[in-house]
Amino acid sequence: VQLVESGGDLVQPGGSLRLSCAASGFTFSNYFMSWYRQTPGKEREWVAGIGTTGQATDYADFVKGRFTISRDNGKNTVYLQMNNLKPEDTAVYYCKRNIGDYWGQGTQVTVSS
Numbered sequence: 842v843q844l845v846e847s848g849g850d851l852v853q854p855g856g857s858l859r860l861s862c863a864a865s866g867f868t869f870s871n872y873f874m875s876w877y878r879q880t881p882g883k884e885r886e887w888v889a890g891i892g893t894t895g896q897a898t899d900y901a902d903f904v905k906g907r908f909t910i911s912r913d914n915g916k917n918t919v920y921l922q923m924n925n926l927k928p929e930d931t932a933v934y935y936c937k938r939n940i941g942d943y944w945g946q947g948t949q950v951t952v953s954s
Contacts, residue, residue, distance in 0.1 A: 842867050846861065846945040856926050877936075879947075888921070898911075
């Protein structure tokens with residue numbers, strides 16, 4: 842199982858980013874996927890989740906209305922579109938397969954003027 846995140850960057854408050862997570866080593870379309878994030882000194886927190894077909898999604902309250910999770914099963918990739926970014930969104934973002942303790946290496950998102 843391999844998960845590789847990308848798309849993190851430095852962005853100004855109010856800006857947007859799209860994160861990607863490329864999956865390999867398993868049948869991607871069979872698994873729920875999630876995004877998490879972590880800042881130094883804090884526990885990793887769940888951000889969003891998506892069902893196998895992409896129709897079912899769920900979000901943490903602190904990103905509802907700003908972030909959108911999606912997936913492309915043909916490309917074995919899950920995405921996180923992040924709009925109206927705030928400084929408190931600064932974190933390393935990770936994707937995770939919902940079954941099993943499989944994580945990517947993370948991608949850094951920094952929101953700062």
